Amino acid sequence: MDIPPLARTFVLHFGEMGSRWGVNRTVGQIYALLFLSNRPLNAEDITGALGLSRSNISMGLKELESWRLVRLQHIPGDRREYFSTPEDVWEIVRILAEERRKREVDPTLSLLRSVLMETPDSPEERHAQERMRELHGLIELLTGWADDVQKLETERLVQLMKLGSRITRLLDMKDRLTLLPGGKGRRRKAANTEDSGE
Amino acid sequence: MDIPPLARTFVLHFGEMGSRWGVNRTVGQIYALLFLSNRPLNAEDITGALGLSRSNISMGLKELESWRLVRLQHIPGDRREYFSTPEDVWEIVRILAEERRKREVDPTLSLLRSVLMETPDSPEERHAQERMRELHGLIELLTGWADDVQKLETERLVQLMKLGSRITRLLDMKDRLTLLPGGKGRRRKAANTEDSGE
DNA sequence: CAGTTCGTTCAGTAATTACTGAAAACACAG
DNA sequence: CTGTGTTTTCAGTAATTACTGAACGAACTG
Numbered sequence: 001m002d003i004p005p006l007a008r009t010f011v012l013h014f015g016e017m018g019s020r021w022g023v024n025r026t027v028g029q030i031y032a033l034l035f036l037s038n039r040p041l042n043a044e045d046i047t048g049a050l051g052l053s054r055s056n057i058s059m060g061l062k063e064l065e066s067w068r069l070v071r072l073q074h075i076p077g078d079r080r081e082y083f084s085t086p087e088d089v090w091e092i093v094r095i096l097a098e099e100r101r102k103r104e105v106d107p108t109l110s111l112l113r114s115v116l117m118e119t120p121d122s123p124e125e126r127h128a129q130e131r132m133r134e135l136h137g138l139i140e141l142l143t144g145w146a147d148d149v150q151k152l153e154t155e156r157l158v159q160l161m162k163l164g165s166r167i168t169r170l171l172d173m174k175d176r177l178t179l180l181p182g183g184k185g186r187r188r189k190a191a192n193t194e195d196s197g198e
Numbered sequence: 199m200d201i202p203p204l205a206r207t208f209v210l211h212f213g214e215m216g217s218r219w220g221v222n223r224t225v226g227q228i229y230a231l232l233f234l235s236n237r238p239l240n241a242e243d244i245t246g247a248l249g250l251s252r253s254n255i256s257m258g259l260k261e262l263e264s265w266r267l268v269r270l271q272h273i274p275g276d277r278r279e280y281f282s283t284p285e286d287v288w289e290i291v292r293i294l295a296e297e298r299r300k301r302e303v304d305p306t307l308s309l310l311r312s313v314l315m316e317t318p319d320s321p322e323e324r325h326a327q328e329r330m331r332e333l334h335g336l337i338e339l340l341t342g343w344a345d346d347v348q349k350l351e352t353e354r355l356v357q358l359m360k361l362g363s364r365i366t367r368l369l370d371m372k373d374r375l376t377l378l379p380g381g382k383g384r385r386r387k388a389a390n391t392e393d394s395g396e
Numbered sequence: 397c398a399g400t401t402c403g404t405t406c407a408g409t410a411a412t413t414a415c416t417g418a419a420a421a422c423a424c425a426g
Numbered sequence: 427c428t429g430t431g432t433t434t435t436c437a438g439t440a441a442t443t444a445c446t447g448a449a450c451g452a453a454c455t456g
Contacts, residue, residue: 026414053417062434127234128208132234159369253406254445
C-alpha cells in the first residue's frame with residue numbers, strides 16, 4: 001500500500017520530529033500514519049506503507065501502546081490486530097501530558113525530594129540544595145496546575161485557552177470583589193489597588 | 199574539581215534526562231552543574247567536574263548557548279569565558295518554551311499549513327487533510343494561548359497556576375454577569391444556568 | 397615578535413541506538 | 427494433534443550519535 005502524496009510529507013516529518021522527542025523515526029512514522037488513516041490498520045498495512053521490516057513495526061507498535069497513543073482492536077472475522085489513534089485530538093494531548101509526566105517529571109521530583117532531605121556539608125552544597133528547592137517548587141506548581149486542568153472538560157479548557165491573557169481581567173475583578181469584605185461601598189479604594197498593582 | 203555528593207546525583211540524573219529531551223548526556227550534565235553552581239564556571243572547571251574532554255565541553259556549551267540556557271560572561275582580569283544559568287527559574291521556563299516552540303512546533307505548523315492548501319485527490323486524502331486540519335487548529339490554539347501567557351508577569355502567572363481549576367468559578371461568575379445585560383435583577387435564572395452546565 | 401593561554405574544529409573511534417531476518421511462540425481451525 | 431496465519435523475540439548488523447585528542451586559530455603578554 002502506498003501512502004498518498006499529501007500524507008507522505010506529514011508522515012516523514014513526524015518521523016524526523018519523533019527523534020527530537022523520545023521516540024525513533026519508525027515510531028513517529030507509524031503514529032503519523034495511524035493518525036491520518038480513516039480506518040484501523042494492521043501491521044502488514046503499516047509495513048507496506050512505510051517499507052520497513054515487519055519486526056520493526058511490531059516493536060514500534062508496542063512502544064506506541066506503552067505510550068497509550070494507539071489502541072488495539074479486532075475486526076470480526078479477521079484474526080489480525082488492528083490499530084488506531086484516539087479520534088479526539090484533546091484526548092491525545094491529555095494522554096501525552098500524562099505519559100510524559102510519568103516518564104520525565106515524576107522521577108525528577110522524587111529525586112529532588114530525596115536530595116532535599118539531606119543535610120548540606122558546605123556553602124556550595126547549601127546553595128545547590130537551595131536551587132533544587134526552587135526547582136522543586138516550580139515543578140510542583142506546574143504539575144499541580146496540570147492536574148487541575150486535566151480535570152476540566154474539553155469545552156471549558158478551550159474556553160480558557162481562547163480567553164488567554166484576558167483572564168487577568170477576571171482576576172482583577174475578583175481581587176476587587178474579595179478585597180472588599182461585605183461590599184461596604186469602598187469601591188474607590190479597590191480601584192486604587194489595581195493601579196498600584198503594576 | 200569534585201562535585202559534592204549532594205549535587206552529583208542531580209547532575210547525573212539530568213544527564214540521563216537530557217537524552218529523553220533533544221540533548222545528549224554531556225549537555226544535560228553541564229547544564230545541571232551550572233544550574234546548581236553558586237558562581238559562574240569556566241570550561242576547565244566543568245571539564246574537571248565532569249571528567250569529560252575539553253572539546254566535548256566546548257561543544258556542549260555551544261549547544262546550550264544556542265538554546266539560550268546559559269549565559270556567557272567575563273570576569274575582570276581573567277581571559278577565560280565563564281558561564282552561568284539565569285537565576286530566575288521562571289525565566290528558564292520561558293526560554294525553554296520559546297526554544298522548543300521554535301524548534302518543534304513552528305516547523306510542524308508551517309508544514310501543516312502548506313499541506314492544507316493542497317487539494318485532496320481521494321476520500322483517503324480528504325480524511326487525512328481533515329485530521330491535519332484538526333491538529334493544526336489544536337496547535338494554533340495552544341501556541342496562541344502560550345503566547346498570551348508569556349506576556350504575563352511572573353506574579354500573575356503564579357497566581358493563575360495556584361488558582362488552577364478553580365478558575366472555572368470565575369468563568370461561571372463572568373458568564374452570569376455577561377449573560378444578563380444591565381443586571382436587571384434576573385439572578386435566579388443565572389443560577390440555573392450554572393447547574394445545567396455540568 | 398615569540399610565547400602562552402584559551403577556544404574551536406575535525407577526523408577518527410567508541411558507544412549507542414535502530415533495524416533486520418530468522419526462529420520461536422502463539423492462537424486458532426480443522 | 428497438525429497446519430496455517432499471525433505476532434514476538436532476539437542475535438547480529440547497520441546506521442547514527444557521542445566523544446576524544448591532536449592540530450589549528452585567535453587573543454593576549456611581555
